[in-house]
Amino acid sequence: MRRAVLLSILGLSIASGLAAQTRPVVIGGKNFTESYLLAEMLAQILESRSVTVRRQTGLGGTLVAFQALVSGEIDAYPEYSGTISQAIFQMEGDPNEAELAAALTPLGVELLPALGFNNTYALAVTSETAGQYGLERISDLADYPGLRFGLSHEFRDRSDGWPGLKRSYDLPQDSSGIEHGLAYQALLEGDIDVTDAYSTDGDLLRYDLVVLEDDLEFFPSYLAMPLVRADLDPDIKTALSLLSDTLNDATMRALNAEVIVEEKSFAQVASAFLLAQGLIDSGEIESQGLWPTLGRNTLVHLKLTGIAVLLACLTGLGLALSVYRSPSLSAGVLYTAGLLQTIPSIALLALLIPIAGVGQVPAIIALFLYSLLPIARNAITALVTIDPLLRRVAVALGLTELQQLRHVYLPLALPHVLAGVRIAAVVSIGTATLAAFIGAGGLGEPIVTGLALNDTGLILQGALPAALLALCAELLFEGLERWLVPRHLLSAQIPG
Amino acid sequence: MSGIIEFRAVAKHYGETEVFRGLDLDIHAGFTTALVGESGSGKSTLLQLINGLQRPDAGTVSIFGHAVPSTNLAPFRRRIGYAVQGTGLFPHMRVFRNIALLGELEGWSGEALESRTDELMTLMALSEQLKHRYPHELSGGQQQRVGICRALFLKPEILLLDEPFSGVDPLTRRDIHERFMTLMAAEPATVVLVTHDMDEATRLAEELIIIQDGKIMRRGKAGQQPDSAYVARLFGRGDK
Numbered sequence: 001m002r003r004a005v006l007l008s009i010l011g012l013s014i015a016s017g018l019a020a021q022t023r024p025v026v027i028g029g030k031n032f033t034e035s036y037l038l039a040e041m042l043a044q045i046l047e048s049r050s051v052t053v054r055r056q057t058g059l060g061g062t063l064v065a066f067q068a069l070v071s072g073e074i075d076a077y078p079e080y081s082g083t084i085s086q087a088i089f090q091m092e093g094d095p096n097e098a099e100l101a102a103a104l105t106p107l108g109v110e111l112l113p114a115l116g117f118n119n120t121y122a123l124a125v126t127s128e129t130a131g132q133y134g135l136e137r138i139s140d141l142a143d144y145p146g147l148r149f150g151l152s153h154e155f156r157d158r159s160d161g162w163p164g165l166k167r168s169y170d171l172p173q174d175s176s177g178i179e180h181g182l183a184y185q186a187l188l189e190g191d192i193d194v195t196d197a198y199s200t201d202g203d204l205l206r207y208d209l210v211v212l213e214d215d216l217e218f219f220p221s222y223l224a225m226p227l228v229r230a231d232l233d234p235d236i237k238t239a240l241s242l243l244s245d246t247l248n249d250a251t252m253r254a255l256n257a258e259v260i261v262e263e264k265s266f267a268q269v270a271s272a273f274l275l276a277q278g279l280i281d282s283g284e285i286e287s288q289g290l291w292p293t294l295g296r297n298t299l300v301h302l303k304l305t306g307i308a309v310l311l312a313c314l315t316g317l318g319l320a321l322s323v324y325r326s327p328s329l330s331a332g333v334l335y336t337a338g339l340l341q342t343i344p345s346i347a348l349l350a351l352l353i354p355i356a357g358v359g360q361v362p363a364i365i366a367l368f369l370y371s372l373l374p375i376a377r378n379a380i381t382a383l384v385t386i387d388p389l390l391r392r393v394a395v396a397l398g399l400t401e402l403q404q405l406r407h408v409y410l411p412l413a414l415p416h417v418l419a420g421v422r423i424a425a426v427v428s429i430g431t432a433t434l435a436a437f438i439g440a441g442g443l444g445e446p447i448v449t450g451l452a453l454n455d456t457g458l459i460l461q462g463a464l465p466a467a468l469l470a471l472c473a474e475l476l477f478e479g480l481e482r483w484l485v486p487r488h489l490l491s492a493q494i495p496g
Numbered sequence: 497m498s499g500i501i502e503f504r505a506v507a508k509h510y511g512e513t514e515v516f517r518g519l520d521l522d523i524h525a526g527f528t529t530a531l532v533g534e535s536g537s538g539k540s541t542l543l544q545l546i547n548g549l550q551r552p553d554a555g556t557v558s559i560f561g562h563a564v565p566s567t568n569l570a571p572f573r574r575r576i577g578y579a580v581q582g583t584g585l586f587p588h589m590r591v592f593r594n595i596a597l598l599g600e601l602e603g604w605s606g607e608a609l610e611s612r613t614d615e616l617m618t619l620m621a622l623s624e625q626l627k628h629r630y631p632h633e634l635s636g637g638q639q640q641r642v643g644i645c646r647a648l649f650l651k652p653e654i655l656l657l658d659e660p661f662s663g664v665d666p667l668t669r670r671d672i673h674e675r676f677m678t679l680m681a682a683e684p685a686t687v688v689l690v691t692h693d694m695d696e697a698t699r700l701a702e703e704l705i706i707i708q709d710g711k712i713m714r715r716g717k718a719g720q721q722p723d724s725a726y727v728a729r730l731f732g733r734g735d736k
Contacts, residue, residue, distance in 0.1 A: 395549060412587070486587075
């Protein structure tokens with residue numbers, strides 16, 4: 001079993017090494033429906049032109065995706081003008097495309113022409129409310145002071161949200177705060193009359209809501225546009241530009257709704273749209289079945305945790321052996337490892353992006369750092385607590401230092417050390433699901449996608465195998481302990 | 497007459513506490529010498545100076561005519577057997593491996609390991625079936641005998657015994673004493689026995705060295721009567 005796992009890890013590493021040599025174009029995307037869909041469209045356009053594509057979707061946030069692009073981990077991903085100006089560059093006002101392009105050039109990044117829709121903030125009302133008061137534009141709202149505004153907390157706080165909107169349109173109403181996820185329900189049940197939304201949200205269609213026109217053009221524009229690396233092959237840039245001006249707000253909203261309401265796959269929705277636009281020749285989707293996807297995710301997951309835990313074993317044991325004779329050094333090592341452990345995993349992954357980029361390398365580094373504490377702590381504790389009489393006897397009998405370690409200290413420490421590795425492995429398998437946020441893949445991928453789509457089934461496709469894998473790790477180590485450690489030492493050492 | 501073990505002007509402290517100062521002592525080859533004293537008298541420290549577990553702060557300890565080496569002590573220690581109170585058997589090794597470990601490390605053949613183990617176990621009246629048990633599956637007396645077998649595996653010239661027979665009932669103890677004497681008759685060695693039990697010392701040793709507070713109070717042949725309150729106390733007859 002142990003050998004099989006090692007062999008499969010080895011095989012996987014070789015396979016990924018070969019894949020790297022063919023240099024596929026890597027299309028990235030963030031972890032919400034629209035970004036998955038746009039990334040899928042970009043990928044299919046290239047694939048229909050016989051370009052090998054790798055998808056790196058579900059990246060956990062703007063900074064992760066943009067950093068991945070700048071560092072060359074991905075070659076392109078869909079972004080929004082407002083996000084580029086506000087979140088990436090903290091620019092003032094509403095810069096035009098030329099200004100954005102100028103800011104991006106020094107980083108080796110290019111803007112492709114805008115896709116045509118503007119996914120900005122919007123105010124939405126039910127169709128009944130719109131009919132009752134004859135609402136079409138935001139300025140119409142000023143005439144009805146009795147309308148109740150239930151707005152998301154972020155929108156109420158942002159200067160380009162409610163405070164500025166109220167001032168610009170001279171709206172007489174006050175607003176109350178509500179969780180965005182609950183707002184549509186409250187709207188339908190008549191608890192509130194107006195809420196904020198993203199203009200291309202598929203839920204607007206699902207609930208038959210009316211988006212009011214921003215007639216004073218108050219909201220900054222969030223025009224969707226692909227960002228690409230400047231050094232990308234010009235032919236590929238040209239191909240990706242084909243998507244420009246093919247999508248307006250209503251089309252995008254409808255496509256999003258197809259995914260979240262009709263539960264079609266990203267690939268299906270994207271190919272149907274591209275086919276209708278004449279951007280691809282055939283709508284044949286290479287849809288991967290559940291099992292191959294599951295198998296691939298599981299292998300990546302095993303690779304991430306396997307390498308990390310193996311490295312942590314070597315380092316942790318090495319550290320333990322070099323410090324256990326000195327109480328102050330031991331305390332120092334445990335303190336440092338403990339400190340690493342307290343950094344929340346998402347924060348650690350984010351902190352690693354500037355150093356190690358995105359993808360599997362930072363994920364392995366993070367998992368390695370987390371695994372270090374249980375392994376080092378258990379190894380040091382085990383070595384320090386070896387019966388002093390046994391130490392004295394080992395020395396007095398004439399065992400060399402190496403022989404003392406090999407025949408006495410390590411075998412006596414083994415139950416504790418194995419218990420530490422076991423904890424590290426199980427915790428790593430759980431934590432590695434978060435690595436999908438930085439594009440490392442694994443069983444976190446369906447979880448991240450499932451979270452974006454609010455799709456429990458998809459979440460379970462990641463969560464269940466991860467739980468099973470953790471269970472297998474438990475059993476594997478239990479077997480190892482039984483095999484390697486005499487029973488009477490085991491029962492005394494394994495903490496309940 | 498010089499000894500196989502020589503202490504010359506040896507001093508030893510533990511922090512502020514002085515254990516020895518200016519200690520001179522010769523221990524002669526081919527005899528069993530008992531170091532007898534109460535706990536804290538320094539007798540165990542004396543023993544550990546012989547195999548280099550402790551280093552003297554001043555003076556020299558010489559074995560086989562050379563000062564105890566300060567580096568690469570392992571080969572030196574393999575010429576000196578060591579058995580200790582509480583046996584110090586390795587709990588993760590079966591009896592056979594506990595006894596034969598040093599031979600294994602010396603690169604003996606499996607056959608040689610087996611036959612030497614069998615030889616020692618027979619001399620110590622340990623039945624063959626115990627070979628494949630773990631130490632915790634043996635009685636206290638059996639564990640002590642295994643400890644003696646381990647100490648003698650490489651036929652050391654010197655055997656150091658640090659109260660190895662304490663902690664078992666008197667009958668078992670007497671039995672182990674007899675076994676030990678049989679073993680010594682078969683494989684003679686220079687034995688240094690540390691004990692606080694004068695009966696044990698007089699039974700096993702030819703020579704007694706009585707230690708009190710780091711000083712040698714008296715040295716003589718076994719079998720002499722107590723001549724001081726301290727010695728009488730060691731005999732277990734001094735307490736009123």
